[in-house]
Amino acid sequence: MGPSTVLLILLGYGGVSTASHKLQYFIAVTPAVNFTSVKLDGEQVEYYNSNITKVISNTAWTKNIDADVPDYRESVRARISGEHKDLQHRLSQAVGAANHTAAHTYQWMYGCELDDDGTARGSDQYGYDGEDFISLDVKAGVWKPAKKTYVTHKWDPDGHYALDQKRYLTEQNGLKKKCIDWLRMYVFYSNESLERKVRPEASLFQKHSSPEVVCHATGFFPKAVMISWQKDGEDVHEDVELRETLPNQDGSFQKRSILRVPAEELQKHTYTCVIQHSSLEKELVLPVSERRILRGRRNTFL
Ligand SMILES: *[C@@H]1O[C@H](CO)[C@@H](O)[C@H](O)[C@H]1NC(C)=O
Ligand SMILES: *[C@@H]1O[C@H](CO)[C@@H](O)[C@H](O)[C@H]1NC(C)=O
Ligand SMILES: *[C@@H]1O[C@H](CO)[C@@H](O)[C@H](O)[C@H]1NC(C)=O
Ligand SMILES: *[C@@H]1O[C@H](CO)[C@@H](O)[C@H](O)[C@H]1NC(C)=O
Numbered sequence: 599m600g601p602s603t604v605l606l607i608l609l610g611y612g613g614v615s616t617a618s619h620k621l622q623y624f625i626a627v628t629p630a631v632n633f634t635s636v637k638l639d640g641e642q643v644e645y646y647n648s649n650i651t652k653v654i655s656n657t658a659w660t661k662n663i664d665a666d667v668p669d670y671r672e673s674v675r676a677r678i679s680g681e682h683k684d685l686q687h688r689l690s691q692a693v694g695a696a697n698h699t700a701a702h703t704y705q706w707m708y709g710c711e712l713d714d715d716g717t718a719r720g721s722d723q724y725g726y727d728g729e730d731f732i733s734l735d736v737k738a739g740v741w742k743p744a745k746k747t748y749v750t751h752k753w754d755p756d757g758h759y760a761l762d763q764k765r766y767l768t769e770q771n772g773l774k775k776k777c778i779d780w781l782r783m784y785v786f787y788s789n790e791s792l793e794r795k796v797r798p799e800a801s802l803f804q805k806h807s808s809p810e811v812v813c814h815a816t817g818f819f820p821k822a823v824m825i826s827w828q829k830d831g832e833d834v835h836e837d838v839e840l841r842e843t844l845p846n847q848d849g850s851f852q853k854r855s856i857l858r859v860p861a862e863e864l865q866k867h868t869y870t871c872v873i874q875h876s877s878l879e880k881e882l883v884l885p886v887s888e889r890r891i892l893r894g895r896r897n898t899f900l
Contacts, residue, residue, distance in 0.1 A: 621781040622709035625678075627686045629701060634678045637709075638784045646678045653678070658796060658819045658850050659787050681706070685724075692753040693726055703727050710767045710777035718778050720767025739764040795877035796850055798823065802871055802889040809858050811886055813871035816852035824874040825855040829867050857886075 624635040632648035642656045653675045655661075663670050689704045705725035712718050723733035730744035732753060739760050741753065754760055770778035798818035804811045813825055821843055827834040837858040843851050859869065869886035 618711050618713040619781055619785050620709060620711040621777060621784060622707065623681075625681060625685060625706040625708075627682050627704040629703070632679075632682045634681070636674075638781075638788060643784060643788075644674070646675060648679075648682070651675075655848065657788065658848060663783070663787050688753065688759075689724060689726055689731065693731070694752075708763070708767065708777075710781055712778055712781055718768045718770065720764065720777065722763050722767060734760055734763055736764050736767055795819065795875075797877040798873060798875050798882070800871075800873050800882050800884055802884045802886060803892055804889050806891055806893040809860060811857045811859060811864075811869070811871075811889060812854055813857070813873070813884060814852070814854045815873050815875070815882075816846065817850045818852075818875050818877060819850045820876065821851045822876065823851070823853055824872075825853060826872045826874075827855065827857050828870045828872060829863075831868075834869075 620637075620639055622637045622640075624633075624637070626633045632646075634646045636643045636645065644653050644655045644657075644660060646653050653671050685704050685706050690702070703726070705728075706723070707725075708720070708722040710718060710720045720736040721733075722736060724731045732741050732743050734740070735742055739757075741760055765776070767777050769776055770782070796817060796819040798815035800813070800815045802811065802813050813827070815823060815825060823843065825840065827838055834857065839856040839858075841854045841856070843853040846852055855871070857869070857871075863869075864886060871884045871886065873882040873884070875882075
């Protein structure tokens with residue numbers, strides 16, 4: 599089984615969320631790559647991959663955590679790489695694979711859930727070479743091996759690990775940060791009303807010998823944006839194609855509007871593209887006369 603299959607299995611896991619909030623960690627240690635995905639209410643917040651050795655955010659709001667908690671990303675990274683070691687060590691000991699760990703795949707999915715009334719639940723399960731190995735009955739604090747043949751005395755000889763995990767997943771406001779504390783932090787920072795506004799970067803361009811002028815805004819947050827065209831100060835509605843707003847990798851957005859206009863018209867009149875966004879005190883006005891002209895075949899994506 600290749601790492602991509604493992605990732606598909608990991609990413610396919612996850613239930614339907616209700617009014618409660620849920621934080622989940624999907625972890626894989628494979629011969630090719632070690633990986634952790636962090637999801638809040640089913641959406642990936644951030645991930646770590648041993649090829650990059652960095653925690654990469656998928657949402658714009660983690661910038662606010664970075665600003666408030668200076669060592670936030672480093673503490674996440676340190677915890678994740680510690681967990682990769684622990685997972686590999688514990689599981690390889692349990693299955694007796696200490697001598698050939700490099701050829702195996704270790705998986706771990708854990709998470710916690712918090713209801714509006716304060717009830718906390720946890721889940722904790724482990725896989726080995728693509729098959730379920732063991733899971734924790736979090737409420738009872740006891741292990742449930744996936745197969746009768748799996749011996750668990752090497753896994754958790756004195757039962758301490760089960761109790762540690764139960765506490766980590768369901769307790770809160772402990773001395774150490776626990777799952778529910780992280781969940782609360784993510785829920786707080788993901789609240790859009792707290793979101794800082796991020797300005798769009800704007801550009802105007804035209805493919806050489808095309809009658810289409812493109813006005814492009816990217817990197818902005820929140821999603822709502824207006825892109826319009828003016829001709830000698832008057833709004834233009836004809837021959838305008840406003841494209842859908844698309845998400846960027848980092849949680850910001852991009853959008854483009856395309857104006858079809860003959861070259862003679864551009865010569866005779868003053869055209870501008872106008873961008874309005876909540877991050878801007880004043881609208882952005884881009885004169886079409888200052889557009890970039892793109893030449894060559896490489897711009898076929900336009
Ligand atoms: C990580 O790097 C290894 C070795 O270079 C490569 O085989 C693997 O596909 C990479 N995985 C990812 C997810 O980038
Ligand atoms: C994955 O993590 C294990 C345990 O820390 C380590 O031994 C191994 O080298 C790592 N693999 C990769 C591809 O980084
Ligand atoms: C690893 O393999 C060597 C030689 O095959 C053996 O002597 C040793 O006991 C093995 N170690 C473990 C932990 O299985
Ligand atoms: C988001 O923040 C606002 C303002 O602080 C607050 O009133 C609201 O309850 C928060 N929403 C959630 C889901 O936490």
